[in-house]
Amino acid sequence: MRAVLCGILVVCLALVGCAGGGKSDTVKVGWFGPLTGDNALWGQSELNTVKMMFEDFNAKGGIEVGGKKYKLEVIGYDDKGDGTEAVNVAKRLTSQDKVVAVLGPNGSGEAIPVAPIMNEAKVPLIATVATNPKVTVREDGTLNKFMFRDCFIDPYQGAVAATYAYEKLGKRKAAIFMSVDDQYSAGLTQYFEETFTKLGGKVVEKVSFTSGEKEFRAPLTKIKAADPDIIFSPNYYTDVSLSAKQARELGIKCIMMGGDGWPSDNLIPLAGDALEGSYCVNHLDFEDPAVKPFKDAYTAKYKIPPELNGYMVHDAVVMLVDAMQRAKSFDGTKLAEALESCDVQGITGRIKINPATHNPEGKEAAMLKIVGPKLVFVEKFAAK
């Protein structure tokens, strides 16, 4: 039954694709994400951004695809931040609404279960902040042909941190302070270690702790004995600030570095001045001049500044429009092919999709530095 439906769907899509060239001049694009529940703010920020951008395109007469102008229409559904609900709305978007592509969702927990649906329906999807590697490449190593994203995956932050520490900060001896039972920490550590060693640096000590722990001095004393000039701490802000304080008590003076687990309103109140001069990697910074025009336009329209999700979905739209124009078609398979060779400049950085993984490769991250009571944007930086 499903196969039949699917077949019909493919035919329909193909027809829509062909028909698009003739009479219809409105193209439907799907979006789903949380509009209610804990993460509602993120979802609303995404949908508002897509609506705002489509209105702008349409006000200018639409986008030009294959020599003809088309208007864009977004069909947005609430997935309540839930995987099962995401599957339902993804089915509805692909089978009933017959959208040509889907933007979102923002979370890996919703993106991973919809992958089979998108692959079956042959409708490409561009996830926004779904950072889990399994969104695009399944556990057994096979590629989800219709799944894309415009954020970098978790472990990539480790490579960015290592390159920045080695090239920009001139650090040569790194110590790693990682959480032993956390996948995020392990992923960042692996990439940091590989990259830093490849560049010519040396990892002089690697110690671990168990999450939930509050006493870190024993492993930190080991780090002190190794005398590193930077400590990589790929952990969440509570562990980061507490361990930094204890490191200072032990007389460890070198700076620290971490990933997007650091940025939090609580980081510096908890750490005091123990992290002064340290760096962390984030997806982007709201103070970055490149995002200012979008931020201002959004804030003027909705009277509230966009969340990280707004910026990310902005670039997902940029990717999709670029793919439509290069494919000169709205056919799902052709769009997916175009997305595989995507190389566009978004406001969150340059997005160059690796056809083997469907992840943006070498995307710039925002480097933040702790100065006094603030996380200050330093520059954008990418690992090779």
Add this chain to the structure above:
Amino acid sequence: MVQFLQQLVNGLSIGSVYALMAVGYSLVYSIMNFSNFAHGAVIMLGAYFGFYSLTLLRLPFGVSFVLAAVGTGLVAVLLERLAYKPLRERRAPFLYFIITAMGASIFIENLVVATIGPTYKTYPAVFGQGPIQLGALSIGRIDLTMFVVSAISLTALMIFIDRTKMGKAIQASAYNMKASALMGINTDRVIIIVFALGGALAGVAGVLFGMKYLVYPQIGNITNKSFIAAVFGGLGSLPGALIGSVLLALIETFVSGYLSSQYRDLIGFVILIAMLVVRPTGIMGKSAEDKA
């Protein structure tokens, strides 16, 4: 060598806080013969009392310490009156005491989550941040304070138990509650004093712990360690609780310092089990005479 000494310092400072907590368990156990699992919740309240008297009332550090100790002493006595006394009067089995203690602990923890909230809080910097340098050895100011305050509190407790009339009454009650009552000792008052003492030490431990790490509703979980230390040293024996705490902390520190923190609890608890198999009464084997 420097690393060894540094780990020794780390271990001693952790051990001194374990000791403050473990002594509270041992005191109550020696009199009532049950493990007061609500002790962890009282320690947590101590950390909050100290935090608020420093930040909200802006009282000086010393006063905050005393205030927290008095506050938790009162809480512990209140707990005894409300939760344990009715059980005692009905001669309930010891299991009921333990269940009541666990219930009280969960109640207090959730009360704090519901009223104050689950977020982490940090003590204002009471001492300068920089460590005291002894050659290549760094000794944290808070660690030093922890060690000194623990030592003073524990010595005061020992003197109280050894030299005062009430102390003698506590020892007698620990030896035999019924006989002591027959000899004219007011055992009900002894129990109140024991809870007040244990509670006050819990308050001191709570403030020290909060200062050193963070303040949050689950602080009480750390007392699992001090309970183990109390068993290790010999439940019911004060010097035992002390030695057990310092030993456990040293073992933990050296294992995570020289092997890996993954093995820390593994090795610590294997030693504990081995100890109990060979010598079930703990290090300071509790023969009836030296209880308390």
